Amino acid sequence: MRPRIAHDCDVLVVGGGIVGLSTAYAITRAAPGTRVTVLEKEPGPARHQTGRNSGVIHSGIYYRPGSLKARYAVRGAAEMVKFCAEYGVAHAVTGKLIVATSRAELPRLHALVQRGRENGIPVRELGAAQIAEYEPEVRGLAAIHVGTTGICDYTDVARHLADASGAEIRYGARVVQVDRRPRLGVAVRTARGDVVRGRVLVNCAGLHCDEVARLTGDDPGMRIVPFRGEYYELARPELVRGLVYPVPDPAFPFLGVHLTRGIDGGVHVGPNAVPALAREGYGWGVVRPRELAGTLGWPGSWRIARRHWRYGAGELRRSVSKGAFTQAVRRLLPEVADGDLVPAAAGVRAQAVLRDGTLVDDFLIREGARAVHVLNAPSPAATASLPIGREVARRALSALAQG
Ligand SMILES: Cc1cc2nc3c(=O)[nH]c(=O)nc-3n(C[C@H](O)[C@H](O)[C@H](O)COP(=O)(O)OP(=O)(O)OC[C@H]3O[C@@H](n4cnc5c(N)ncnc54)[C@H](O)[C@@H]3O)c2cc1C
Numbered sequence: 001m002r003p004r005i006a007h008d009c010d011v012l013v014v015g016g017g018i019v020g021l022s023t024a025y026a027i028t029r030a031a032p033g034t035r036v037t038v039l040e041k042e043p044g045p046a047r048h049q050t051g052r053n054s055g056v057i058h059s060g061i062y063y064r065p066g067s068l069k070a071r072y073a074v075r076g077a078a079e080m081v082k083f084c085a086e087y088g089v090a091h092a093v094t095g096k097l098i099v100a101t102s103r104a105e106l107p108r109l110h111a112l113v114q115r116g117r118e119n120g121i122p123v124r125e126l127g128a129a130q131i132a133e134y135e136p137e138v139r140g141l142a143a144i145h146v147g148t149t150g151i152c153d154y155t156d157v158a159r160h161l162a163d164a165s166g167a168e169i170r171y172g173a174r175v176v177q178v179d180r181r182p183r184l185g186v187a188v189r190t191a192r193g194d195v196v197r198g199r200v201l202v203n204c205a206g207l208h209c210d211e212v213a214r215l216t217g218d219d220p221g222m223r224i225v226p227f228r229g230e231y232y233e234l235a236r237p238e239l240v241r242g243l244v245y246p247v248p249d250p251a252f253p254f255l256g257v258h259l260t261r262g263i264d265g266g267v268h269v270g271p272n273a274v275p276a277l278a279r280e281g282y283g284w285g286v287v288r289p290r291e292l293a294g295t296l297g298w299p300g301s302w303r304i305a306r307r308h309w310r311y312g313a314g315e316l317r318r319s320v321s322k323g324a325f326t327q328a329v330r331r332l333l334p335e336v337a338d339g340d341l342v343p344a345a346a347g348v349r350a351q352a353v354l355r356d357g358t359l360v361d362d363f364l365i366r367e368g369a370r371a372v373h374v375l376n377a378p379s380p381a382a383t384a385s386l387p388i389g390r391e392v393a394r395r396a397l398s399a400l401a402q403g
Pocket residue numbers: 014015016017018019020039040041042045046047048049050051052053054055056057058173174175176204205206207208209212229271346347348349350377378379380381382383384
């Protein structure tokens with residue numbers, strides 16, 4: 001006979017960012033009546049990656065055909081636009097330019113055109129003179145225009161997901177302990193001492209997802225290495241009409257410093273990618289020795305440092321020297337001067353790194369007994385959050401059905 005136990009809910013979601021809230025939303029749509037509780041350590045939703053990003057609805061052009069990123073971004077971008085329209089979230093489909101500024105970047109720009117077409121994304125190739133049709137102040141040797149890229153307010157999307165999900169959302173509830181028992185389910189304890197019991201746990205803890213996986217008793221086989229992305233605000237926003245990106249270096253899962261006119265009308269410049277000294281290390285002054293020791297104790301961190309020290313040194317220089325940062329921006333926008341860049345809030349990316357130093361490129365979702373862990377959900381996971389949420393929900397509901 002199955003032991004009788006009072007569960008507070010069926011599915012317990014840890015993390016009230018866009019992925020956790022999309023999961024809650026997808027569960028209650030797919031299986032109405034399922035009781036979902038979301039535990040979020042902050043006083044509101046979207047206080048970390050979801051509320052500190054570029055606000056871009058990515059088209060899916062960059063990602064390997066067939067990868068989760070490609071499939072979910074292409075589908076997710078269209079769904080995100082629809083969601084925003086339905087719930088009255090500020091958004092716009094603006095299109096964007098990817099601009100090559102050196103000859104060495106031309107083959108990579110061409111490869112992006114191919115990739116875009118394989119992913120079914122409308123792409124227009126532009127010569128140097130045609131760039132001005134879209135962006136009169138931007139200079140480059142060639143560019144591509146991607147029509148389906150957009151912008152939106154992801155914090156507002158997260159709020160609407162929370163409301164529409166009908167889930168119980170508990171803020172100020174930091175999960176510090178997880179007790180999983182065969183057939184009994186999962187009990188978690190929060191820092192305030194509350195105990196919440198569920199049948200299945202879903203881990204969407206973003207920058208802390210590997211820690212939560214370990215609390216559950218599952219070995220995630222990766223570690224989150226936090227990479228801060230610093231932003232400036234352009235004091236002369238009239239220099240940029242829409243979204244302007246460089247050609248990314250395919251060795252890294254980051255897109256390079258870009259110029260994005262946000263939904264608020266301001267133009268954000270960034271983000272770079274520098275190691276953060278804490279998982280929520282939004283400035284060089286934020287250091288958490290325990291977290292830093294964890295990053296330094298992970299062999300993968302040292303392997304990245306050895307492999308990519310040259311790229312890293314450039315990023316560090318642009319982090320500590322505004323002049324060097326401006327210089328990099330000037331490649332795309334020669335008009336920009338030091339005084340045009342006003343420091344703005346930074347974000348930190350939760351990047352999964354394997355023991356051998358591989359930067360995990362694709363989204364990574366793993367299952368344990370009565371648990372689903374989202375272990376890598378970096379950009380474009382905000383864009384792709386609706387399809388990601390559905391996939392996580394499918395796995396959670398299947399774990400629930402197994403009893
Ligand atoms: C600088 C930057 C720029 C980006 N630009 C874009 C972009 O333009 N477009 C795009 O699509 N994507 C972008 N991304 C990526 C996107 O923001 C993320 O992929 C997405 O927000 C991930 O959502 P999440 O819910 O997994 O993580 P988060 O938003 O970080 O949410 C995780 C939540 O878990 C909570 N939590 C953690 N531990 C616990 C615990 N123990 N107990 C309770 N709660 C806990 C945290 O407080 C947090 O709220 C960007 C990311 C960054 C950092």
